[in-house]
Amino acid sequence: MDKNESASQKSGIRTKGMHNVVLAVCLLAVGIIVGLGSGYVIWHRSVPTPGVSPTSGIPNIPVSSNVIGMQFSNFNLKSYSYLISGNATLSEAGKLATGDVNITGRQLANGSIMYSMSFSKFSKVYNVTISPSEKLYYIDTNLADDSSGADFSLSEDGYAVVNSTGYIINYEYPLPFT
Secondary structure, rough: OOHHHHHHHHHHHHHHHHHHHHHHHHHHHHHHHHHOOOOOOOOOOOOOOOOOOOOOOOOOOOHHHHHHOOOHHHHHHHHHEEEOOOOOOHHHHHHHHOEEEEEEEEEEEOOOOOEEEEEEOOOOOEEEEOOOOOOEEEEEEEHHEOOOOOOOOOOOOEEEOOOOOEEEEEOOOOOOOO
């Protein structure tokens, strides 16, 4: 009788162990489905952003009303901003950030410069006009979705216009999809 009890106890342990494995697999599947349903992309690769630790994540994004009039040197997205106006030379990170953006500048009759930022994947064009003394910065807080000239999302892209005294006078982040 002891042998039968011992065998049934072992069988019960194996059955419980198998139930735990099945339960863990089911919970994992539910987590993936919920994650996909919420828009989280599980195949998103991670590319280190210069000057940002991989665990720090994207900073708190300020709203426009809090940014206009702010000194650019105090702007929390400054490290994610790339100068694109004038004769700017983009860093490697800047080239990656603007890889899917065709940026053109055109001098207007009044001396201002209208920059067009065209996104081929999204069929979107954003026009920003600045005076010759102002600077236009392209913002991209997540280089992980930029590769080989393709940006998978504009939800972390934007721009800021800075006047000659260093204050933000125009800001759009994230870029609207409509």
